[in-house]
Amino acid sequence: MSGKKRLIDENGLRVDGRRWNELRPLKIEVGILSNVDGSARIIQGKTHILVGVYGPRESFAKHVSLPDRSVVRCRYRMAPFSVEERKSPAPSRREIELSKVIREALEPAILVEEFPRTIIDIFIEVLEADGGTRCASITAASVALADAGIPMKDLVAACAVGKADGKLIVDLSDMEDKYGEADVPVAIMPNKNIITLLQMDGTLTSDEFNALLQLAMKGCKRIHEVQRKALKDGFGEIKNLVLEE
Amino acid sequence: MSGKKRLIDENGLRVDGRRWNELRPLKIEVGILSNVDGSARIIQGKTHILVGVYGPRESFAKHVSLPDRSVVRCRYRMAPFSVEERKSPAPSRREIELSKVIREALEPAILVEEFPRTIIDIFIEVLEADGGTRCASITAASVALADAGIPMKDLVAACAVGKADGKLIVDLSDMEDKYGEADVPVAIMPNKNIITLLQMDGTLTSDEFNALLQLAMKGCKRIHEVQRKALKDGFGEIKNLVLEE
């Protein structure tokens, strides 16, 4: 976050030509895998992720299950070739943390009480990472859970916002994430309008933070429309989309 | 397999003076360990291996056992001092693969259906490695299984063949394995005349492959005689032995 690179040009355009409040192209496909109970593929900019869901299924390891609810497990991993420098396949501390926050962003939406003594497994494979992988993972995982027929209170839609060259921006790319001044991934349950993921890296005044949170929630709602389309038709898409100001 | 070293001299003799179709000296001892159910030692050239077998025994870990057959497990390991450069005691990928192919070479011979819900453990310790360790391991393990009184359809005898300096050869040494053009380890059940191990590294025409496979099967049959002698008398041996052409 050293801010050395110029991320917004004199016309207010970002390195990939987007405006500050413009989402990247987004595609969601549903039901793409044959051996899982539910699955989805998300391509957001160049970020490319597959999610597979198993469950609710009985636990082989008895000590994992709970008598009054389903246990949700989540594993987020990046493929060795998904990033600039080859990543070792051993789980990094970052992957372990993200697995946890992604799970905790999805759990509020799942009706875990309906399936006591079972396990729901969410497996996330990042095939290419170009910024916003945790948000894209949540967006896709929520679709895959629905595809598995797991009862949910709501979908969960996620969107990162942040600040670069002093400007607030939406749907950060890799470069903006690395060299910007702040990165704020947010997930919401769009119908209930509640926040299930919120993290921040960087420095912001409380006014900026407030503005960004509202911007993120707007982004999540547009992404939610794509999720619904995908669940209905097997495929949902937006090209670049400018959020209303 | 760069073939830089001269492996066959002008008299058609190999680096250790053998002819192309000559086996190394081979000794098999049975029942050499006190705490296992069956054991064997094999010394083939300088290759030196101990095998111990436990079982059929009840499984402590319930999830490992099967209701209709015995589960066979196999662990092949090389001692740190068994090779030129000290080997780390942590299991290598090569050791894990060899444990699998050795197990799958022995399993066809074991009457696993006779002992449901049990485990048969085969532990292979390579004390010195001078080529042909997977074949020697199979040869010795099959004897150790018989020594443990485990019912088998047949013994399994193994022998490596290959190609060096353009010539087909039998019972490869370390040097021939490393610098030759092809290495083909083979295991058979000699009475049933079926092949339970077959691997190949290198490049061969299908005619060469065919000829080598037949050569290997001849070698296995001579090794089988030593196995039978060892099981009968506790010890079996051949000095250098030239296979009939």
Add this chain to the structure above:
Amino acid sequence: MSGKKRLIDENGLRVDGRRWNELRPLKIEVGILSNVDGSARIIQGKTHILVGVYGPRESFAKHVSLPDRSVVRCRYRMAPFSVEERKSPAPSRREIELSKVIREALEPAILVEEFPRTIIDIFIEVLEADGGTRCASITAASVALADAGIPMKDLVAACAVGKADGKLIVDLSDMEDKYGEADVPVAIMPNKNIITLLQMDGTLTSDEFNALLQLAMKGCKRIHEVQRKALKDGFGEIKNLVLEE
């Protein structure tokens, strides 16, 4: 143990000014942790250790428990910042060995037969290490076990003795341990007068060994008084103390 540094000066005083038979200041506090069944803190010179004890508690892992006695487990660990060079948090071979000898020094005193099918867990965290950590761990753990209400035949008190610059000394500091000629950690059950820990590193004649063992037992008895005071009042202490000759 190269003996290069001068450890005893011309007045017979050690690097920290102590006489050969003088213990370091020692403090023991009891019941300092809120979530364990028993606990103690020991500060001996600059060595600083916390011990927490759980149990007897039921075993979650059935295969760990025994039908006729409680199983005692012990984990000795050093904090990364406890030593001169930062220590990696991964358990070292030294820590694994010390966990074992400490456990085996404490077990003779515990009435394990009274709690079949249970586990007693002893967790030792070395916050600062300045010599004598295994002895201080035993001294504190024995107090923590008593604090947990676990029935014992006797306390266990421990004290290291050794040799530096040709002289026998008691309660070795880090420097004396590293650069002295011998280090002999000893633990006893003071009322029963039996030895439950005995190790030696270095070179000693049998006469020296005999004299040191007697010196150690004297030291243990003075330390035992502090243990009893701590168990009675929650806190026990000695300033520097010269053992009678």
Add this chain to the structure above:
Amino acid sequence: MMITPLPVNRDLILGSLSKGVRSDGRRLDEYRPIKFEFNVISKANGSASVRIGDTYVLVGVKAEIGKPFPDTPDEGVLIVNSEFVPLASPQFEAGPPDENSIELARVIDRGLRHGGAVDFKDLCIIPNEKVWILWVDIYVLDHGGDLFDATALASIAALMVTKIPVVVVEGSQIVVREEKRPLKIVDYPVSVTINKIGNYLLLDPTLEELELVEARLTMFTNSKGEICAVQKGLPGAFTYDEVMKSVELAKSKGRELRSILLESFNNWDKNVRGALNGV
């Protein structure tokens, strides 16, 4: 002597919260007394322990010379690790750090880093070659509820008393002197963790209250009142209003914690200097 689950009385606790007061008499936004100890480990370059109620955490800092990261060749390196040692709670298992311990360490790392605690350029010895690496090792010794805020305080406190050897570069040689100097501390980021039970937001939960917490929001602020790291945790959710209320809590309470930290430090520092001057 057997460990039994905490007999948490949900109705009792919620009833109490509805009156704006907690079982131990505190207001919802009130911390338990906070006690610092500085430089408790003499073999560390710096250390501090913090107690908040039963919570007891210790942070040790070790400095060693190493290579900088390629993308920050003229800056030192900060590495935060955390151990939830088993004597702190029957829930902490022996073994490598689990997801809770890793999350805590990574959040503290971000708080210190984006909060601008340390001047990293001051830790450069030879650009591209040698810099100071600061290992910040968090030890949770007793789990009494609010781990994030206690470890955040102990971490900045440990850095405040950390001293590293003076090094002199002579040609391509690095001479490490006996003499030591403090780190350049630039800011004092602190964390305030907001805990949600039902519709209530409370600070510094006891272990008993923690059992009922549905979601938590940890927010670091720096001395300018800017937010410098945020982490939502646990499988619950917040409304937008709750988040904005949390921001205000984080700012006001952060100021409070920062002044307790600085006061404790100054008292300690005065005593140490006093002792050194023979007072």
Add this chain to the structure above:
Amino acid sequence: MMITPLPVNRDLILGSLSKGVRSDGRRLDEYRPIKFEFNVISKANGSASVRIGDTYVLVGVKAEIGKPFPDTPDEGVLIVNSEFVPLASPQFEAGPPDENSIELARVIDRGLRHGGAVDFKDLCIIPNEKVWILWVDIYVLDHGGDLFDATALASIAALMVTKIPVVVVEGSQIVVREEKRPLKIVDYPVSVTINKIGNYLLLDPTLEELELVEARLTMFTNSKGEICAVQKGLPGAFTYDEVMKSVELAKSKGRELRSILLESFNNWDKNVRGALNGV
């Protein structure tokens, strides 16, 4: 929604095989349709996915500069890894690669190496010092039966589209340019895996058929029709005649697979060049 074991009907499948035809209408030696995608991962130096029926595998190649092996000081290094990720099959467990995954990676490695796929000398930068290391990472994304043949195809396909930076050695310095060049591909080894059920040998089994396979024989051939790697797997056995029949299958079907590979590549390559030339 619970996972139940595949209800494999042994008699039905065997009955079908005895008529020389399979439940999906294929002949015993017939592959399902094979579909390639090239360069699907832009951060990789090369990548390709292959689908055969439900089987879906992705291979990414990353190139980095490193040290050669001491016994091949003027050759690049090839390292093949394989991940059986859990979303591909309920049988694949999370964790480090198991024996199946390791076996697959090592067999593919031998097939590429002895099949002479890549000119390793072309990957040398400074002999004894610096060479290109090629990491070939296999990702099995959906397990639909025939993993060896699909991953073998995806691996050679990924290498065929791999580009590495042009490097220039100036004195003892290595300058890595922006410009990229393809690998020197020398041969196109492909794998044909023969599966034995009862007395039948069949290719490209479905998951259902795979449950009945007693033994398998994976055979790599190069474009000259030479055999360049063999691996027998599973706890069954082959007769000599079955092995020799397998050799013939490996040669003829290998030729077939190789031409599908090259055709797919050429179509893709034409499109890419077309796109570049603005056609």
Add this chain to the structure above:
Amino acid sequence: MMITPLPVNRDLILGSLSKGVRSDGRRLDEYRPIKFEFNVISKANGSASVRIGDTYVLVGVKAEIGKPFPDTPDEGVLIVNSEFVPLASPQFEAGPPDENSIELARVIDRGLRHGGAVDFKDLCIIPNEKVWILWVDIYVLDHGGDLFDATALASIAALMVTKIPVVVVEGSQIVVREEKRPLKIVDYPVSVTINKIGNYLLLDPTLEELELVEARLTMFTNSKGEICAVQKGLPGAFTYDEVMKSVELAKSKGRELRSILLESFNNWDKNVRGALNGV
């Protein structure tokens, strides 16, 4: 064929011990016959196996060139590892060394080190830079009771026959010659392990007796009769008198073991030299 626990008859064994004789007719302080084999592994720099009754251990020594420890810049390095391989006992599990294996290796290490077995300065090649590292790998192949004493004997025996290449330093280059030379062996430390059953102290227990051993005391002595390492093991205790009696046993029996070791070595050495001289 199932493994059943050893049917140890405590009364029988104790009754026998009370008469000063053991079930196999030995006195309490009597070892079973000890058999050495030297240089059994030709790829090791040195190796030896020892059998005492059913106990069968093998030690291999590998020498490689590496860096010295900073605090002993002009000395070689000794690293002792131990593997309790599962074919030696059903109690030995596959996997990384457990506490028993680690304890054994560390005790043998201390015995060799403080017993002054090897001249470490003779292993220095270039001070601060390059020294010989000796890897002593202990393999327990059959567990017949007395592991410490057998592995101690095998370790010193393996070092006695270890040969390392002659190296010549030319400028800053190290030339490793084909020619080999023996290590400089300075002393012959041996271990005697005293085992306590009830009030009896006995040496070299059988597996059956071992089941009853409450505490053990392993004592290394050097040729001067000095004690050079001690380790108490197992969850039992010793009286002061028992320890002092053990010291005397360690000295007298250590002398006995040392002469068996040297005699075996000399016989072997004579044969080898004889063979070399064509006798």
